[in-house]
Amino acid sequence: MRAAIAQAEVGDDVYGEDPTVAALEAKVADLFGFEAALFVPTGVMANHIALRMQLPAGSELVADADAHILAHEDAGLAWHGGIQTRTALTPDGLLTPEDVSRLIRPHLPHTLGTGAVELENTHNRGGGSVYTIERLRAIRAIADERGVSVHIDGARIWNAHVATGTPLREYGAVADTMSVCLSKGLGAPVGSVALLKPQQRAQAVLMRHRLGGGWRQAGMLAAAGIYALDHHVDRLAEDHANARLLAAALREAGLSVRDPQTNIVLVDVPDAPALAARAARRNVRISAFGPALLRLVTHLDVTEKDCVAAAQVLAHVA
Template sequence: MMPIDLRSDTVTTPTEKMRDAIRDAAVGDDVYGEDPTINRLEALAAERVGKEAALFVTSGTQGNQVAVLAHTQRGDEVILEEHSHIVEYEVAGLSTIAGVQPRTIKGVNGQMPASDIVSAIREDDIHSPKTALICLENTHGDSGGRILPLRYMGEVYDISRQYQVPIHLDGARLFNAAVGLGVDPKEITQYVNTVQFCLSKGLSAPMGSILAGPTSFIERARKWRKMLGGGMRQAGIAGAAGIVALEEMVGRLEDDHVHAKNLAEGLAHIEGINIDAEGVETNMIMFSIEGLEMDSDHFIEKLKERGVLANSISQYRIRFVTHRKIANEDIDKVIEIVKIISAEAKVSL
């Protein structure tokens, strides 16, 4: 029996229509700009997020790194939320590859206080680096998939205009944010200069992300992508699935959100589980098991024994992520399994 895999929405596999598109994709050498499928994907992606141009990249991490490289120069400084994906999970690429200094700000649900952003912007001083970029993340992964409100996005955008510092959005799960808000993605991306979003998470494509922004920016980014080894020749083989993802997979993300909310509400009634079910906004939930008096590794092992896969966030925090491969009956089963683990923990105390 296949496990119920709640580790990430990256475990989704291509749909049958994606596999057909991959098989039948018209391809050419994308480094020469001659892959018709990639050209179509990039045009479609740019239109979806309201930007002039787009670039297909191998991953969200590569997309973010290319964005920073194209926005900055070595020795610049970038403002980011302290637990953003770029800071926590991209192998210090900001410093080791782009040669820029991160200036992190403590946020609440991924939102850096506007006043702290203003305070972090450097004055022109011989002793200080130049503040070259503000990075936002929507949805914010380490806050449990929380959505940055449009009002907040607009507030940060106003700051960026006032101080002439561009904004890059790590929108790996941008479409989850848009579905959660009930808006077109352009309502979000209007407040940023550039955006990266993944095709390979909830949208179920096998690989790839999109970086979008002004045409001149994408021209610079394309060269940086080449330097990082991202010139992918007949890339339409992968890009074909991305077209299907954008055309057919966005609307169904609401199902993942409903499943996550139902799972959170079910867990909230289990003794020893501490979860903010009201704070679940998209397809990701985080909760504490400290009340069970066991650590995350022990809890995850007990889940695995019963056919459920999950990831730990810290010593006592667990993350579940819903996606296309998770059904209603899976949610019910996971709740029952956690009830059993809780009861066993109570007996052993």
């Protein structure tokens, strides 16, 4: 990846002149069957721009209550976009077709109707939980029936693809817009892609610039993304196997572990911040995801051996 970065052909992307950025955007669009894509610095910005393309200020978005866009994006949609959300709590972060049907409201003289539905796949706070393609299609059908668009936060869509074998284009086919991340499990240092309709792209470029995300010789980062797509997708199966191994070892040690579906392991503990701090002192870095919830993530920089060692440390400090 470092070599690909060094060799990247670059230009000024603010002027649309960076050939490596153009190649990355074309590649990701093609993978998901979209006609337009925009390379942006972060997943937060990709979600933000894609959703703003569908939702003018004063409109409503349906999402699950634990969605990344609500829990971890600092109210950006409300702050910058004037978008309100209508949510439901779910056990695993995944909305059912029934949830969506109930949450979507029609426009009436005295009722703000729903403009779009947001689905996160895999779901971060849900412990890497995965939508089946059948459930996504059922939600898409309801959205179509009710005249509402669908955005997929696919920061970890690659994990969903590897875990289920669902082709990326089938995910693309159920979404009006998507965001996908090249960092995180794919291992690029930075970068996400917003997948859009062709008529949205010029407006999306403007919004990226307005948010301070217009970048110049970004081809070096795009080259890392292309490398990640070519070399780091199939290997996500190793991260999933490591997550299962970690979960089994922690359960064996008596901890209350939720079954991992992909590369995220959630552990219910009495005092998560204290436990995370004790593990950190032994060089195992774990997120306290709530007062009583730990999140462990497997990725291309941790080996099976690391996972065994981490489980021993966590079992010990717990």
